[in-house]
Amino acid sequence: AQKVTQAQTEISVVEKEDVTLDCVYETRDTTYYLFWYKQPPSGELVFLIRRNSFDEQNEISGRYSWNFQKSTSSFNFTITASQVVDSAVYFCALSDNYGQNFVFGPGTRLSVLP
Amino acid sequence: DARVTQTPRHKVTEMGQEVTMRCQPILGHNTVFWYRQTMMQGLELLAYFRNRAPLDDSGMPKDRFSAEMPDATLATLKIQPSEPRDSAVYFCASGPDRPGANVLTFGAGSRLTVL
Secondary structure: OOEEEOOOOEEEEEOOOOEEEOOEEEOOOOOEEEEEEEEOOOOOOEEEEEEEOOOOOOEEEOOEEEEEEHHHOEEEEEEOOOOHHHOEEEEEEEEEOOOOOOEEOOOEEEEEEO | OOOOEEEOOEEEEOOOOOEEEEEEOOOOOOEEEEEEEEOOOEEEEEEEEEOOEEEEOOOOOOOOEEEEEEEOOEEEEEEOOOOHHHOEEEEEEEEOOOOOOOOOEEOOOEEEEEO
C-alpha cells in the first residue's frame, strides 16, 4: 500500500528564515510520482510541483526548492527567505504511474510570523 | 483557466437528511477523485473513477455514501442519511491518466455541516 508521512504537524518561523518541510513515502511501485500541494487559508489546494521516480535532480523555483532522495524515500521541500504569504498547510502526495491511487500525507501547517 | 467546479460551496443540513454534492471535472480529464478533509483525519481519499468507472471506493462508508459519474461532465457524491460526523470539506479533483501528465486539479470544495 502507498503511504505518505509528514512528521511535522506544525512549524512556526519568523519572516526571512529558511524552512524545510519533510516528506517520507512508501510504495512498492518502481514508477511513481511525488507532488507538493499548498492549501492557503482560503482553502483551495494549489499544485506546486511533480517529480517522477526516475528524476532525482533537485529543483529550484524562485524561493522554493525540492530535494528528492530515493535512497531515503524522501521528497523534502525548502522555502528560502520565507514570507508571511507562505503561511499555509503543505501536503506531500504520491501517485502511481497513471495518476491513480493518489494518496496525500497529513500535511504540515506552516506559520510565517512577521 | 480550466477549473473543476463543485456545488454547493456550503451546505448546512440536519441529521438524517440526504446530501448530494456535485462536481464538474475539467473537460478531457478522465480520472475523478473525491476527498474528505477534516481537522482530525486530514485529506482522506473516498473514491476515484477512471473513464466514469469506479476503481476504488474503499475509503467510503458504504452504508450511507455513494459516488457515481452519470456522464463525463458530472460526478456526484451522495450521503443518505447524513450524520454530524460527516461534517467536513469535500473536495473533488480531476486529472488525465496519461503517464507524465497526472497532475490533479482540485475544486474549491463543498463545506458540509450536519447539525
